Amino acid sequence: MIGLRMPLALVALLASAAAAGPAETVSADASPVETRQRLMVAMIRATKVPRAMVRGDRDFDAEAIDAAMTQVIKAGRQMPDLFADPGAAGPTATLPAAWDNLAEFTAAFATLEREALGLAEAARQGPEAMALAYQRYEAVCDGCHMRYRKDD
Ligand code: HEC
Incomplete structure (x- = not known):
């Protein structure tokens, strides 16, 4: 599914999966709970980039989507470890x-990565393809939250 015209930031990310640093600096004494919450906030910030374009609040910009999805993928790769301990404080x-349902829960982060890549790819094809891919991408966030996150 990943074509030759894969965006540059994503190429770099995939080429250096192990070396890719965290999306944000994670302080050594931050608890897993705080860290995963902070990374989720980084994900929502990044998600607002394509969302604003879908809503027409921001000019279409495939490079900006590429950068945003790179952040989501970096954050997502850290998530499984940060949810591993049910007793983590906080x-x-x-x-x-x-x-x-830990296996299924964790698998949703892999699904998110796939859809984030799909969104960045679709953005190379133009705004209509991007808008469709955005729906699929956002459904992964919403689906997981509906099943596994307490309502406010
Ligand atoms: C595999 C499941 C899963 C996926 C996928 C997921 N989330 Fe979450 N999200 C959670 C859970 C669980 C919490 C609650 C974290 C906690 O408090 O321990 C959460 C919390 C959050 C929060 C609140 C953070 C805070 O300040 O406490 C935001 C914002 C958020 N997610 C955004 C997103 C966005 C945007 C996406 C998609 C790009 C996404 N999430 C994908 C499970 C998921």
């Missing part, structure tokens, strides 16, 4: 169902 909005 107030959490994660439902126990996440740990009861």
Whole structure:
């Protein structure tokens, strides 16, 4: 599915999967709970980039989407470890169902990565393809939150 015209930032990211640094600097003493919440916030910030374009609030810009999806993928790759311990300290909005279905829960981050790549790819084809891919991408966030995150 990944074509030859893969965006540059993503090429760099995939080529250096192990070397790719975290999306944000994670302080050594931050708890896994705080760190995953902070990375989720980084994901929503990045998600607002294509969302604003879909809504017509921002000019279409495939490079900006590429950069945003790179951030989402970097954050997503750190998530499984940060959810591994059900007893990690700190107030959490994660439902126990996440740990009861940990394999499925964790797999959703891989799905998110696939859809984030798909969104960046679609953006190379233009705004219509991007808007369609955005729906699929956002559905991964929403689907996981509906099943595994407490309502506010
Ligand atoms: C595999 C499941 C899963 C996926 C996929 C996922 N989330 Fe989350 N998200 C959670 C869970 C669980 C929490 C609650 C974290 C906690 O408090 O322990 C959360 C919390 C959040 C929060 C609140 C963070 C805070 O300040 O406490 C935001 C914002 C968020 N997610 C955005 C996103 C966005 C945007 C996406 C998609 C790009 C996404 N999430 C994808 C499971 C997921």
